[in-house]
Amino acid sequence: MKNTHPYVLAAVLAVIGISIFVYKYVGLGLPLTAGESSQTWQIETRLAFRAGMGPTKVVLQYPSNTGRFAIIDQNFVAPGYGLFTQVQDENRQSVFAIRDALGEQVLYASFVAHLVPRSTEFIPMEESPPEATIRLIGAKLLAGQSVLDAARAKSADTPTLVLAVLSRLGLAGSDDRVDVLLDNRNSPALVAGAAVDVLALAGIPARVVHGVRLVPGARNVNFIHWIEAYSDGFWRPYRLTAQQPGLPENYFPWWRGDAPFVESNIMGNIDTLVTVARATETTGRSALVPLSFMERSLLDFSLLTLPLDVQQVFRVILMVPLGVLLLVFLRNVIGVIMFGTFMPVLIGLAFRETTLLWGLFLFTVVVGAGLMVRVYLEYLKLLVVPRLACVLIVVIILMTFLSVLTHKLGVDRGLSIALFPLVIITMTIERMSIVWDENGPATALKQGLGSLVAASLCYSVMTIEYLEHLFFVYPEILIVLLAMSILLGRYSGYRLLELWRFREFVKVAN
Amino acid sequence: MLQTLRSLKKLGIVGLNARNAQYILPNNARENYPAVDDKLLTKEIAIAAGLAVPKLYDVIRINHEIKELEDRIAGMDEFVIKPAQGSGGDGILVVISRSGDRYRLASGEILTLDEIGYHVHMILAGVYSLGGQPDKALIEYRVRFDPLFEKIAYQGVPDVRIITYLGVPAMAMVRLPTRQSRGRANLHQGAIGAGIDMGTGMTLSAVWNSRMVSEHPDTGNPVSDLKIPYWDEMLLLAAKSQQLTKLCYQGIDIVLDRDLGPLILEMNARPGLAIQIANQAGLKPRFDIIDAHVGTHADEPARVVFAKERFNVAALASSSGTGGVARR
Structure with missing residues (x-):
């Protein structure tokens, strides 16, 4: 009350946070918004594996001849490793080699690619055209010939023939000849390979291209595949389902041919994780403009220097304090009642993966079904911890079932249910059923609704892209949030809903 | 507003x-x-200071004791079982009479000894206590108001x-x-x-x-x-x-x-x-x-x-x- 300490502390923290913010904005000119028009991308690969005894060699495809993109910067983090570049077929490769490595190894390779304006995705070829080599034999040769004949009848020149072959191969599963070519399997990579083989029968040189789609903030990116076929002095790209040659602007070609993305001489698996992000202006700027020592050290200690996949995680983590602050506001100033202290923030985080409406729907379904099971378990008179375990197991069974069901129905959004925090859901069910028993369904539903409203609000705030960028580039805003939390901690006024609770008094007062 | x-x-x-x-x-x-x-502690302090509280008959601290429940409440026709650290009046069982191993509650419900034992177990497990930590069950005098x-x-x-x-x-x-x-x-x-x-x-x-x-x-x-x-x-x-x-x-x-x-x-x-x-x-x-x-x-x-x-x-x-x- 008379104690000014918290206010002084809050003021000092706010001043510190705002000063750093202003200095970085005015002095360093860091961007306030994530330049949407920026066409510079950071593409990062993380390799993790367990090295055995002895020499270890890892070969990673290096993006070269990347269509409209130019690689303007590259960065490898591989402590202790020798780094070489080699050329194999039409690809360049980075080779990491070490004599003695033992235990968990993590290597990073990061590229900054810039979209060259007004460039074309048709790659000119000055030298004599390459020879197409026929690799099909036996039954596959016959099947390939038959597919080619059918396609040839519906085409006029090389580009239309390529498109006709691709659309014929798209009939996998309903065309026996195609099934023979694909060994009764079906995947984009196989279709691309088969297309190259069929085109070789017609004497058309073609090759498989592996690349990624550049989407802002994509973590754990999957490779996509298409083909390039040679005609009239150009390698022209064709998407597998395209109606005409050419690629969308955000297709980034990485390597060509049958080679795998990563090769090595170790026994176990190599975990690869590809992350894509729009490069912030600072990444480019710090490389180009000479900076003062102060500026450089501030930038050197910024989150931007972290590996890209860790950056993506921090983009999310830095938004959590905002959600928590919102929760404090909802509880202590508005007076909303809800389950668990920070449970709504966690549910809100899960909504990031499911999207809001699906998240609300799946959450309600799982908690509702869990409650019914919990009511039944009540009759069995189980000990508390085993009963919680039962509810948890049932929740997992429900999630598994819902995932399979929604997948069968063709609604893949349902799969994201797996990202819900299991234990939180179990505890919610347990708390809710006790409140239901003790205080009646009205209170339980009111608290459940309060939790969901709070989770939705947290989700809405934590997914504002502008704020996400702002917090990431200016993490010192967290210090200001800390100051605000301290101030809220000293708030002793009425809660908004108390005005309703004490409404009977108004009549008395008047 | x-x-x-x-x-x-x-x-x-x-x-x-x-x-x-x-x-x-x-x-x-x-x-x-x-x-x-902790209502048990409150009771002890109050008794020490000479203030009147409902008489405490028994305390059940561990699950094992639930087996002895029948002996412990033998001869009592009316009593109250409550969690020591309960809040909001939750988890309180008021027994007003018994016939054989059937216990009539103030609410009119009739419970068997097993059901009372289960309730005591729930109390010990902390279902009704603040923060859900393990608790004790008190058996005490039923107030006749x-x-x-x-x-x-x-x-x-x-x-x-x-x-x-x-x-x-x-x-x-x-x-x-x-x-x-x-x-x-x-x-x-x-x-x-x-x-x-x-x-x-x-x-x-x-x-x-x-x-x-x-x-x-x-x-x-x-x-x-x-x-x-x-x-x-x-x-x-x-x-x-x-x-x-x-x-x-x-x-x-x-x-x-x-x-x-x-x-x-x-x-x-x-x-x-x-x-x-x-x-x-x-x-x-x-x-x-x-x-x-x-x-x-x-x-x-x-x-x-x-x-x-x-x-x-x-x-x-x-x-x-x-x-x-x-x-x-």
Whole structure:
């Protein structure tokens, strides 16, 4: 009350946070918004594996001849490793080699690619055209010939023939000849390979291209595949389902041919994780403009220097304090009642993966079904911890079932249910059923609704892209949030809903 | 909205934030909480100080003892089983009679020994305790409440809640269970709260589900203008309780047994604010008066006299007009 300490502390923290913010904005000119028009991308690969005894060699495809993109910067983090570049077929490769490595190894390779304006995705070829080599034999040769004949009848020149072959191969599963070519399997990579083989029968040189789609903030990116076929002095790209040659602007070609993305001489698996992000202006700027020592050290200690996949995680983590602050506001100033202290923030985080409406729907379904099971378990008179375990197991069974069901129905959004925090859901069910028993369904539903409203609000705030960028580039805003939390901690006024609770008094007062 | 805010301020209604930030955090040291959060400890301290509490028959601390439950309650026809660290009246089992191994509860339900054992297990596992930590189950004397309350209580035990601040009783209400509250005496569960004139011990206005009522909804009998018996003794119990717990802001719940008189049921370090609705008055003006006279009272009886003088309806009405006077 008379104690000014918290206010002084809050003021000092706010001043510190705002000063750093202003200095970085005015002095360093860091961007306030994530330049949407920026066409510079950071593409990062993380390799993790367990090295055995002895020499270890890892070969990673290096993006070269990347269509409209130019690689303007590259960065490898591989402590202790020798780094070489080699050329194999039409690809360049980075080779990491070490004599003695033992235990968990993590290597990073990061590229900054810039979209060259007004460039074309048709790659000119000055030298004599390459020879197409026929690799099909036996039954596959016959099947390939038959597919080619059918396609040839519906085409006029090389580009239309390529498109006709691709659309014929798209009939996998309903065309026996195609099934023979694909060994009764079906995947984009196989279709691309088969297309190259069929085109070789017609004497058309073609090759498989592996690349990624550049989407802002994509973590754990999957490779996509298409083909390039040679005609009239150009390698022209064709998407597998395209109606005409050419690629969308955000297709980034990485390597060509049958080679795998990563090769090595170790026994176990190599975990690869590809992350894509729009490069912030600072990444480019710090490389180009000479900076003062102060500026450089501030930038050197910024989150931007972290590996890209860790950056993506921090983009999310830095938004959590905002959600928590919102929760404090909802509880202590508005007076909303809800389950668990920070449970709504966690549910809100899960909504990031499911999207809001699906998240609300799946959450309600799982908690509702869990409650019914919990009511039944009540009759069995189980000990508390085993009963919680039962509810948890049932929740997992429900999630598994819902995932399979929604997948069968063709609604893949349902799969994201797996990202819900299991234990939180179990505890919610347990708390809710006790409140239901003790205080009646009205209170339980009111608290459940309060939790969901709070989770939705947290989700809405934590997914504002502008704020996400702002917090990431200016993490010192967290210090200001800390100051605000301290101030809220000293708030002793009425809660908004108390005005309703004490409404009977108004009549008395008047 | 602003109108409401202004009215509440004028009446000196204490909100949850103000209760926590201005009264509980500065006045109630955390180390003193166990004395009120654990009813077994409360009971021991009260007995040591010579204050009346319902007699404790037995304590069950570990699951293994549930097997001996039959022997432990052999010969008892009526008793209460409650969690030592329960809150809001949850998890309390009131047995009023038995035949063989069937136990009749106050609510009319009939339980077998096994079902009672399961309930005890739930208590031990911490289902009803604050924060869910493991708990103890108390078996104690069943209060047979005063005939006065028979007409205005449904099934459960009515009790008198008195809020004390710095050892001075500040506000009081009587809480009457209803069918809706299922025998429990908590206002948010649907019990009736009737404010009490500190000076005379007469009940004032009553509130039920945030609405003003004058009769008990289940029995139809009036709940206002009733004289609470042993009123002075109750105030003295409340004033003395502060010595036991060292909590400057606390609520004390007292039941009235028809044979034994007032008994301390439990104490609360974070008493709720519904008492203000029951009394149609804010706590803040009374706390301000107590603050202004801190250190001027010789002993507990002096504090009781002070409370009766300053917080009776007539004194509050004349003193400022903002002290909150209940309409009958």
